[in-house]
Amino acid sequence: MQTVEPRGRRIVLAHGGGGQLTDELLAGIIRPRVDNPILSEMDDSAVVSVPASRLAFTTDSYVVRPLEFPGGDIGRLAVCGTVNDLAVSGAEPIGISLSLILEEGLELERLERILDSVGRTAQEAGVQILTGDTKVVARSQADGIYINTAGIGIVRAAEPLSVRRIQPGDVVLLNGPIAEHGLAVMLSRETDLGFSTELVSDVAPLNGLLLPLVEQVGDGLLFMRDPTRGGLAGVLAELAERTRLRLVCDETKIPIRAETRYAAELLGLDPLEVANEGKVVVVVRPEAVDRTLKLLRQHPLGRQATVIGEFQDETDGICELVTRVGGRRIIQKPYGEQLPRIC
Amino acid sequence: MQTVEPRGRRIVLAHGGGGQLTDELLAGIIRPRVDNPILSEMDDSAVVSVPASRLAFTTDSYVVRPLEFPGGDIGRLAVCGTVNDLAVSGAEPIGISLSLILEEGLELERLERILDSVGRTAQEAGVQILTGDTKVVARSQADGIYINTAGIGIVRAAEPLSVRRIQPGDVVLLNGPIAEHGLAVMLSRETDLGFSTELVSDVAPLNGLLLPLVEQVGDGLLFMRDPTRGGLAGVLAELAERTRLRLVCDETKIPIRAETRYAAELLGLDPLEVANEGKVVVVVRPEAVDRTLKLLRQHPLGRQATVIGEFQDETDGICELVTRVGGRRIIQKPYGEQLPRIC
Numbered sequence: 001m002q003t004v005e006p007r008g009r010r011i012v013l014a015h016g017g018g019g020q021l022t023d024e025l026l027a028g029i030i031r032p033r034v035d036n037p038i039l040s041e042m043d044d045s046a047v048v049s050v051p052a053s054r055l056a057f058t059t060d061s062y063v064v065r066p067l068e069f070p071g072g073d074i075g076r077l078a079v080c081g082t083v084n085d086l087a088v089s090g091a092e093p094i095g096i097s098l099s100l101i102l103e104e105g106l107e108l109e110r111l112e113r114i115l116d117s118v119g120r121t122a123q124e125a126g127v128q129i130l131t132g133d134t135k136v137v138a139r140s141q142a143d144g145i146y147i148n149t150a151g152i153g154i155v156r157a158a159e160p161l162s163v164r165r166i167q168p169g170d171v172v173l174l175n176g177p178i179a180e181h182g183l184a185v186m187l188s189r190e191t192d193l194g195f196s197t198e199l200v201s202d203v204a205p206l207n208g209l210l211l212p213l214v215e216q217v218g219d220g221l222l223f224m225r226d227p228t229r230g231g232l233a234g235v236l237a238e239l240a241e242r243t244r245l246r247l248v249c250d251e252t253k254i255p256i257r258a259e260t261r262y263a264a265e266l267l268g269l270d271p272l273e274v275a276n277e278g279k280v281v282v283v284v285r286p287e288a289v290d291r292t293l294k295l296l297r298q299h300p301l302g303r304q305a306t307v308i309g310e311f312q313d314e315t316d317g318i319c320e321l322v323t324r325v326g327g328r329r330i331i332q333k334p335y336g337e338q339l340p341r342i343c
Numbered sequence: 344m345q346t347v348e349p350r351g352r353r354i355v356l357a358h359g360g361g362g363q364l365t366d367e368l369l370a371g372i373i374r375p376r377v378d379n380p381i382l383s384e385m386d387d388s389a390v391v392s393v394p395a396s397r398l399a400f401t402t403d404s405y406v407v408r409p410l411e412f413p414g415g416d417i418g419r420l421a422v423c424g425t426v427n428d429l430a431v432s433g434a435e436p437i438g439i440s441l442s443l444i445l446e447e448g449l450e451l452e453r454l455e456r457i458l459d460s461v462g463r464t465a466q467e468a469g470v471q472i473l474t475g476d477t478k479v480v481a482r483s484q485a486d487g488i489y490i491n492t493a494g495i496g497i498v499r500a501a502e503p504l505s506v507r508r509i510q511p512g513d514v515v516l517l518n519g520p521i522a523e524h525g526l527a528v529m530l531s532r533e534t535d536l537g538f539s540t541e542l543v544s545d546v547a548p549l550n551g552l553l554l555p556l557v558e559q560v561g562d563g564l565l566f567m568r569d570p571t572r573g574g575l576a577g578v579l580a581e582l583a584e585r586t587r588l589r590l591v592c593d594e595t596k597i598p599i600r601a602e603t604r605y606a607a608e609l610l611g612l613d614p615l616e617v618a619n620e621g622k623v624v625v626v627v628r629p630e631a632v633d634r635t636l637k638l639l640r641q642h643p644l645g646r647q648a649t650v651i652g653e654f655q656d657e658t659d660g661i662c663e664l665v666t667r668v669g670g671r672r673i674i675q676k677p678y679g680e681q682l683p684r685i686c
Contacts, residue, residue, distance in 0.1 A: 016684075018572025018618075019677035043505075044568065045399035045432035047498055052395040056388035059440035059493055060476045063484075089388035097402035097493050101444075133403045137684060141406075141486040150402055150440050150493030155390055162386075225387065229361025275361075334362035341359075341480060 011106040016136025025134065029108060033115040034098060034122065034129040046130035048094055054155035056091035058082060061148040065341045067114065069188040071180075071200030072277070074147055075117035077343060080205045080277055081228065082151040083125045087207040088224040088280060090157030090214045095130035096122070097150045102134065103142035114145065125205035127151070156214045157221065163242040165222045171289050172239070172247065172309040173282040175209065175302040176202070177255040178232050182274035182342050183263045190267075199259055202278035209299045210280065213292060220288025225281050228343055230334050233272040235281045236309070237333040240319035247319040249309030249331070272321075273334045275342045283311075354449040359479025368477065372451060376458040377441060377465065377472040389473035391437055397498035399434035401425060404491040408684040410457065412531040414523075414543030415620070417490055418460035420686060423548045423620055424571065425494040426468045430550040431567040431623060433500025433557045438473035439465070440493045445477065446485035457488065468548035470494070499557045500564065506585045508565045514632050515582070515590065515652040516625045518552065518645040519545070520598040521575050525617035525685050526606045533610075542602055545621035552642045553623065556635060563631025568624050571686055573677050576615040578624045579652070580676040583662035590662040592652030592674070615664075616677045618685045626654075 014021045031039065038046045062078045072080075079096065086093045098118060102111070122129055159165070184201040206226065213221055227235040232254070240247040256271055264271040278301060284292045289307060296302030319331040357364045374382065381389045405421045415423075422439065429436045441461060445454070465472055502508070527544040549569065556564055570578040575597070583590040599614055607614040621644060627635045632650060639645030662674040 013683045014678070017677065017682075018577060021678060022572075023676070043432060044428040045401035045434060045494075045496070047397050047399050047432065047434075047503070050393060050396060050398045053393060054390050055393045055398070055437075055495070056390050057438070057440065057493075057495055058388035058474050059442045059491065061442045061444050061478050061491055063444060063478045063480050085387035089386060089390065091388060091390075094398075095400070097400065099402045099404045099491050099493075101404050101406060101489060131401050135404050135406045135684075137406050137486065137489075140483045142489075143480065143484040146444060146480075146485075146489070148402065148404055148442050148491035148493075150400075150442075150491075151388075152398070152400055152495060153388070160390070229365075234361060333366070334360065335357070335364060339360075340356045341478075 009108055011102045011104055011108065011136055013104050013136050013138060016134065029112060030115060033119040036128045038128060038130050048130065050154065056086050056089045056153040056155050058085040059148065059150035060085065061146060062343060063146050063341050064185060064343050065143060066188055067144050069185045069201060071184055072203040073114055073117050074145060075114040076121045077203050077277060078147040078149045079118055079121040079125060080203050081343065082149040083127055083205045083207050084226045086151050086153035087210040088226050089155065090161045091153030091155045092211055093127045093151055093153040093207055095128040095152060098129045098132040099148040100134045101142055101146040102136045103144050104136060104139050106144055121205065125207055156211065159219050161221065161223050163223055163239065166243045166283055166311060168245060168311050168313040169286050170222060170283055170311045171286055171307055172249065173284065173292060173305060174254065174308045175280050175296055176304040177257050177260065178276055178279060179256060179260050179264060179271035179274035181277040182339050183260055185342055186267060186339055187263060197259055197263055199263055202276055204278035204301055206278065206280055206301065209296065209301045212295050216295060217284065217288050217292050220285040223283040227276050227279055227281055229275050231273040231275055233331045234333050236319045237331050241317050243311065244315050244317045246312040246314040246316050247309055248312055249321050251321050251323045253306055253308045255304045255306060272331065277343065352451055354445045354447055354479055356447050356479050356481060359477065372455060373458060376462040379471045381471060381473050391473065393497065399429050399432045399496040399498050401428040402491065402493035403428065404489060405686060406489050406684050407528060407686055408486060409531055410487050412528045412544060414527055415546040416457055416460050417488060418457040419464045420546050420620060421490040421492045422461055422464040422468060423546050424686065425492040426470055426548045426550050427569045429494045429496035430553040431569050432498065433504045434496030434498045435554055436470045436494055436496040436550055438471040438495060441472045441475040442491040443477045444485055444489040445479045446487050447479060447481050449487055464548065468550055499554065502562050504564065504566050506566055506582065509586045509626055509654060511588060511654050511656040512629050513565060513626055513654045514629055514650055515592065516627065516635060516648060517597065517651045518623050518639055519647040520600050520603065521619055521622060522599060522603050522607060522614035522617035524620040525682050526603055528685055529610060529682055530606060540602055540606055542606055545619055547621035547644055549621065549623055549644065552639065552644045555638050559638060560627065560631050560635050563628040565628065566626040570619050570622055570624055572618050574616040574618055576674050577676050579662045580674050584660050586654065587658050587660045589655040589657040589659050590652055591655055592664050594664050594666045596649055596651045598647045598649060615674065
């Protein structure tokens with residue numbers, strides 16, 4: 001007697017053809033997990049009413065491997081990454097798009113888990129999935145699933161957030177411990193390190209943390225950036241370079257968990273260069289520091305918020321780190337790929 | 344003596360790391376081809392000012408194979424597809440995003456050609472690339488390059504374009520000959536058919552053709568849709584299904600070039616089910632037909648615009664085709680994958 005695998009247990013090429021099978025995938029698997037009245041119109045574009053405004057628009061593709069890792073998965077990452085790009089621009093997200101590239105053979109159960117995570121995370125962030133797209137490619141032409149999210153939001157910052165407004169004396173804050181996303185993903189790939197860890201990704205939507213800053217810190221809020229690929233080092237080096245000011249940071253002030261530091265040492269990585277997905281660098285005027293710290297610490301994602309550095313009156317565009325032992329080293333933007341496919 | 348391949352001739356994983364090499368790729372290869380003042384701010388989100396409006400938002404990922412085909416390439420396709428999704432929603436595009444997933448080993452020269460095409464097509468369509476993202480995956484985890492574009496636009500249609508407004512007597516128009524994109528792509532894969540053809544993809548931005556309809560036809564304009572994956576059959580069957588009206592179309596009225604018909608026969612494909620990338624199905628009130636045809640025919644992409652069908656007073660949701668020989672057949676939405684990776 002022949003056993004037949006139930007039809008539809010895995011993604012097949014025909015799921016991407018734009019025909020009845022595509023409809024079944026959309027109606028049976030995808031839409032129930034991300035639905036809302038705008039998406040359910042199923043037209044070529046979503047239509048939303050917006051007031052006269054400055055509109056923020058962003059996009060990111062996600063290719064993280066493995067698809068599921070301690071603390072998150074590619075679905076949660078795709079929602080948070082785009083929500084966070086809007087949030088650090090001082091914008092309140094209106095909604096996001098969800099575009100899937102599926103590899104033939106992907107288990108539908110896994111797709112369902114990832115889409116459940118997309119739906120849950122969108123709800124957590126308070127954003128709607130407004131529009132989407134699904135393509136299927138043959139085996140060995142993707143790696144399970146790639147997700148693109150684009151996002152639109154309304155800029156709430158009265159004064160544009162821009163490195164151009166940064167002056168000597170302005171202060172750099174960070175909302176919590178670094179390097180957890182990159183290391184959690186990396187360690188989940190290495191099953192034979194003989195090393196067990198509780199390390200989980202920090203992936204989280206930051207709009208709930210950041211919108212109060214935008215609304216209540218006012219003019220004193222100058223710039224925000226989430227240190228993802230390239231890590232904290234990438235953002236700090238870029239801040240120094242773009243402002244052409246010297247930026248001095250204090251290594252002892254940069255929060256990092258002991259187990260994160262241990263994992264980084266084990267893998268030979270500089271935690272400053274490791275990707276975060278729930279962290280934000282905030283630059284404020286000196287007189288706004290207390291207010292900003294208070295607002296950050298009121299939120300679960302900002303409990304460990306702290307001042308990590310200050311812009312100096314020198315115009316060399318260098319970021320200098322005062323190390324734990326009192327030495328000084330220059331922070332540079334990482335050269336290339338430290339951790340491939342981390343987001 | 345050893346010959347060394349010049350560094351940077353091909354994409355390497357490190358181009359995706361978010362470090363200096365990523366910057367070099369962006370500054371040297373990508374940005375010069377798609378630049379504009381908003382993109383060059385290089386922040387996490389693009390910011391554009393919009394009036395109070397209904398905003399259209401859409402996304403599509405493109406995985407076409409081969410990357411370059413007669414009449415176009417994946418770059419032109421990615422710009423047109425998203426511009427067209429906005430245009431058929433009655434929206435004037437504000438701008439689009441450009442997100443690249445690059446396979447390690449991709450020749451930079453090819454990437455440059457594709458990005459040149461993105462830039463040219465965006466200019467042709469009058470849209471700006473507002474924001475973007477680049478990821479790199481290892482060999483055999485993609486197929487050269489996948490592109491996602493999302494788009495935002497301002498809805499110019501006073502009355503929402505919707506299948507809900509369609510009534511018996513309303514008329515279906517088409518702007519030109521069908522099935523050229525899918526067949527041109529398909530034939531460019533089949534090098535050993537012993538068949539040479541002048542068939543080229545119809546891929547083109549439709550916003551210049553459609554905006555005048557939106558502005559000048561007014562209330563009589565009911566619905567527009569570009570028949571891409573699933574072809575004309577997909578759109579017509581969906582129109583019948585969603586309106587729950589009978590839609591009768593006349594096969595002799597549907598424009599198709601002789602060589603397209605021949606190629607479809609050769610490949611055993613129904614041209615009605617083959618993807619188009621420069622075609623649009625327009626539904627109007629009977630009294631708006633003349634005005635709409637005139638406007639369409641004034642534009643190079645609408646010279647062959649014609650009436651192809653009409654909604655009847657029967658509520659069976661069936662699309663019926665009166666064939667060339669006077670018979671009748673029911674048009675159904677294609678089941679699955681007729682032509683994989685056509686867009």
